[in-house]
Amino acid sequence: DGGITQSPKYLFRKEGQNVTLSCEQNLNHDAMYWYRQDPGQGLRLIYYSQIVNDFQKGDIAEGYSVSREKKESFPLTVTSAQKNPTAFYLCASRQGSNQPQHFGDGTRLSIL
């Protein structure tokens, strides 16, 4: 779906640094989600937000933080507290409770 944009496509981080991944959508979707994809493990939910200025932890929130100041934006910060940050990160959004989630292209984060 061209309406969900994740940037950058590739990101490198030095140990001890925080890094922020961008997710923007122009679909006017209320709910947004962040997932982490690791080989052989499928996708795991990090954080989600149902409305502006509100978000909840998912299954693996430790070492991550988010904000939802605008409906169209849901940035994810990978902090230095995340011990194994190397992964592929996917952002998704959804309009109503009966609608499926739509995904962005993802950001691949690597540690230098």
Added chain:
Amino acid sequence: AQRVTQPEKLLSVFKGAPVELKCNYSYSGSPELFWYVQYSRQRLQLLLRHISRESIKGFTADLNKGETSFHLKKPFAQEEDSAMYYCALSSGSARQLTFGSGTQLTVLP
């Protein structure tokens, strides 16, 4: 807690052969299940959802509550079906998804 299991990490079939990708789930409520597909170098996209009961690209999936399964089937596989397939269950007030670990399907010529 909800759980989705895809027992096959890798599955290879020949072109024209039937294919079935298995998915089992555990969930205490009324499940809403999906199949997502990720073709090479493309984003994850929705293939099927059980409530729509439709056939997409020749694929079908039937929810079997007795066996807690949602297997994906296609009678005649094509080479362009080669991709990673994920089964997912939607739950919670935010309809967050719980994914299986995925099955890499390869259709051989």
